[in-house]
Amino acid sequence: MTTTTAGTRTTSAPAAADPTPPTRKGFNQHRNGPVFWIGMIILALIFAIPMVWMYVTSIKTIEDSRAIPINLIPGSLTVRAFQLVFSDAQNPVFRWALNSLVAATAHSLLVLVVASMAAYALARMKFRGQGFIFALIISTLFVPTFIFLMPNFLLMNRLGWLDTLWALIVPGAAGAFGVFFLRQFFIGIPRELEESALIDGANTFQILTRVVLPISQPALVTLAVLSFLANWNDFVWPVFVLFSSTRLTLPAGLASLQGAYNIDYPVIMAGATIASVPVLILYIFVQRYIIEGVATSGLKG
Amino acid sequence: MATVLAPPRAAADVGGVSGGGKLRLHAWWTPYLLCAPYLVLLLAFVVGPAIFGIWISLHDWDFMLPRKPFIGLQNYKDLFDPSSVIARPFWHGMRATGIFVVGSVPFLVLIPLGIAVLLNRKFRGRTFFRAIIFAPFVLGIAVVGVLFTYLLDPQFGLVNGFLGLFGVPQIGWLTTQPWAWIGLIGMTVWWTLGFNTVIYLAGLQEIPAEQYEAASLDGATALQQFLHITVPGLRNVLVFIITTTVLASANMFGQSYLVTKGGPGDSTRTAIMVMTQEGLRDFKMGTASAMSYVLALCLALISIINFMLLRERRAK
Numbered sequence: 203m204t205t206t207t208a209g210t211r212t213t214s215a216p217a218a219a220d221p222t223p224p225t226r227k228g229f230n231q232h233r234n235g236p237v238f239w240i241g242m243i244i245l246a247l248i249f250a251i252p253m254v255w256m257y258v259t260s261i262k263t264i265e266d267s268r269a270i271p272i273n274l275i276p277g278s279l280t281v282r283a284f285q286l287v288f289s290d291a292q293n294p295v296f297r298w299a300l301n302s303l304v305a306a307t308a309h310s311l312l313v314l315v316v317a318s319m320a321a322y323a324l325a326r327m328k329f330r331g332q333g334f335i336f337a338l339i340i341s342t343l344f345v346p347t348f349i350f351l352m353p354n355f356l357l358m359n360r361l362g363w364l365d366t367l368w369a370l371i372v373p374g375a376a377g378a379f380g381v382f383f384l385r386q387f388f389i390g391i392p393r394e395l396e397e398s399a400l401i402d403g404a405n406t407f408q409i410l411t412r413v414v415l416p417i418s419q420p421a422l423v424t425l426a427v428l429s430f431l432a433n434w435n436d437f438v439w440p441v442f443v444l445f446s447s448t449r450l451t452l453p454a455g456l457a458s459l460q461g462a463y464n465i466d467y468p469v470i471m472a473g474a475t476i477a478s479v480p481v482l483i484l485y486i487f488v489q490r491y492i493i494e495g496v497a498t499s500g501l502k503g
Numbered sequence: 504m505a506t507v508l509a510p511p512r513a514a515a516d517v518g519g520v521s522g523g524g525k526l527r528l529h530a531w532w533t534p535y536l537l538c539a540p541y542l543v544l545l546l547a548f549v550v551g552p553a554i555f556g557i558w559i560s561l562h563d564w565d566f567m568l569p570r571k572p573f574i575g576l577q578n579y580k581d582l583f584d585p586s587s588v589i590a591r592p593f594w595h596g597m598r599a600t601g602i603f604v605v606g607s608v609p610f611l612v613l614i615p616l617g618i619a620v621l622l623n624r625k626f627r628g629r630t631f632f633r634a635i636i637f638a639p640f641v642l643g644i645a646v647v648g649v650l651f652t653y654l655l656d657p658q659f660g661l662v663n664g665f666l667g668l669f670g671v672p673q674i675g676w677l678t679t680q681p682w683a684w685i686g687l688i689g690m691t692v693w694w695t696l697g698f699n700t701v702i703y704l705a706g707l708q709e710i711p712a713e714q715y716e717a718a719s720l721d722g723a724t725a726l727q728q729f730l731h732i733t734v735p736g737l738r739n740v741l742v743f744i745i746t747t748t749v750l751a752s753a754n755m756f757g758q759s760y761l762v763t764k765g766g767p768g769d770s771t772r773t774a775i776m777v778m779t780q781e782g783l784r785d786f787k788m789g790t791a792s793a794m795s796y797v798l799a800l801c802l803a804l805i806s807i808i809n810f811m812l813l814r815e816r817r818a819k
Contacts, residue, residue, distance in 0.1 A: 234624060234626050238624075238626075241621070242621070242632055245618070245632070245636070246632055246635050246636075248693070249635050249636050249638060249639060249693070250635055251661075252639075252650060252651075252654055252661070252693070253639070253642075255650075255654065255661055256646075256650050256653075259653065267659065268658070270658065270659070270664075271664060271667065272659075272661060272664035315540070316540040316541040316544060319537040319538070319541065320537060320540070322537060323533070323535075323537035323538050327529065327533065327534040327537075329531070329534040329535065332534070335538060338545070338550065339545065342545065342549050342553075344806075345553055345799070346753075346754065346798075346799050346802060347754070348754065348775055348778065348795050348798070348799075349552075349556055349795050349796070349799055350548070350549065350552045350556070351778070351782065351783065351795065352556055352782045352783070352788045352791050352792045352795065353551075353552035353553070353556040353559060353792070354548060354552050355782075355788075356559070356566070357547075357548070357552060359566075372544070373544075373548040375544050376541075376544035376545045376547070376548040376549045377549075378545075381541060405529075406529045406533050431643075434643065435641075435643025435644065435645070435646075436643075437643065437645050437756070437757045438756050438757070438779070442779060442783040442784075452645065453643060453644070453645030456645040456646065456649050456761075457645065457648075457760070457761060460649050460652065460761065465656070465659070467653045467659070470649050470652075470653065471649075471650070471653065473649070474645075474646045474649050474650055477643070477645065477646050478643075478646045481641050481642065481643070482638070482641060482642075485634075485638065485641045489634050489637075492637075492641070493633065493634075493637055493701050496637075496698060496701050496702065497701050497702055497704065497705035
């Protein structure tokens with residue numbers, strides 16, 4: 203708590219000298235003048251308006267979306283754009299949403315399972331080759347992902363995974379982030395819990411699933427959500443490994459929708475709405491996990 | 504659940520056991536078994552492909568042709584031979600990527616720092632502001648890309664509509680330079696600024712409040728405090744942010760692909776666009792792989808230089 207008041211101190215020179223104890227109500231609001239608030243509100247508008255514009259446009263008529271000068275309040279609202287995207291056989295947006303959901307869910311579950319097992323071994327056990335394995339995992343963090351585009355494309359082809367969701371679910375689970383993130387968390391858990399379970403006769407598998415994982419819930423949720431988001435939003439890879447219109451995910455589909463509807467902006471914004479509302483709802487509910495996950499990943503580096 | 508609730512009593516027992524001798528916790532093969540699924544994935548989709556990619560780059564590897572003759576370093580030589588067909592588009596793409604990195608990184612490093620310092624004050628609605636600023640990052644590049652294609656539309660877009668209120672004549676965001684770059688950089692800042700802000704904020708909260716208290720007792724101004732406490736306190740965070748932002752900007756693909764389609768002309772066709780076109784659309788994977796390794800080496804070099812420069816300053 204005390205650290206957060208530090209910011210106030212930096213910007214208000216002499217007044218900050220008196221050592222006011224940081225009480226719960228000690229918001230020091232009087233120090234944030236109107237200029238500060240106007241600045242914050244403008245900032246918030248810059249980030250909110252484009253998103254609001256996307257949703258408003260999706261229920262506008264085509265004429266309203268092209269009005270000059272722009273009218274902020276549309277004359278009439280319509281679900282034309284949504285009717286179009288849901289009935290377009292060439293651009294099955296609903297199918298894309300389903301594909302995205304299946305791929306992102308399966309991907310994050312796979313990450314949770316393989317990363318938590320490996321992270322637990324690396325955090326708690328001593329074994330020959332451990333240092334090498336850990337160094338290998340670290341070294342992959344320094345390799346940029348575009349290196350893998352060509353070889354993994356050929357690998358997908360060999361496995362028969364081109365144009366299937368497998369290509370989106372499995373290869374990404376080899377990323378090092380999950381193992382690092384969970385290993386860090388597991389190291390912080392007091393050993394006594396596991397030792398007592400061991401005394402009670404539990405084996406490693408039982409200790410992991412009944413002791414370690416339940417108390418790691420915050421870390422697991424964070425990792426699951428970050429993996430889900432990354433997979434849901436992935437763009438380069440699906441654009442090149444998925445081809446059939448029924449096999450696309452939303453991001454790859456949006457590119458195709460843009461090609462098909464060009465400047466029929468309500469339709470494209472309807473597609474963008476369908477691609478963004480699920481993750482924004484998820485964001486609203488687990489905002490804290492996402493932001494803290496990102497923050498800790500940065501601090502560790 | 505029972506095991507979770509048990510610890511207080513049992514922990515005391517264990518203390519004596521584990522404190523003295525070695526307690527055999529698991530079979531010798533257990534850690535290998537636990538690591539195995541992840542390691543299989545790592546070898547199959549990361550380590551293996553990284554090596555296989557080098558192998559591909561040493562061949563005239565056309566996905567569509569049965570014969571893929573070994574040609575040694577010819578693909579690399581071609582990239583550095585100004586008279587070859589591939590060198591021109593490749594270096595043009597590298598230049599575009601370079602322009603984007605140089606144009607976007609300063610904003611993505613400095614603006615989030617300023618916002619983080621503001622958000623580090625205590626005020627009502629702080630969490631809300633932080634959440635709004637981070638929100639675009641959750642959307643992903645495809646949504647942001649099609650959204651900005653509309654916002655930057657010269658005729659119907661909100662940006663020109665807004666600027667028009669101040670008498671600014673219509674700007675051809677997608678069709679003229681330098682406006683296309685400014686538009687792409689602007690949308691990237693809008694999209695990813697929250698990510699860096701959140702990392703700065705976490706860093707700011709690690710700086711002990713006492714340092715600021717001591718400084719203000721000594722009569723240090725806000726600016727002095729920022730330069731002598733905040734910036735040194737964020738040194739490691741700054742190194743991390745600069746390095747990762749350079750890498751992220753060098754990966755630029757979606758913005759150009761969706762918004763400018765590489766245009767006007769091919770001025771915003773980035774290295775990744777050239778590489779994916781060559782390898783995954785024209786299926787000339789040998790040259791494309793060579794490109795990816797040349798770009799990766801350039802980035803590794805830049806990262807090392809970055810790291811040394813920033814470390815040097817700390818030593819002074």
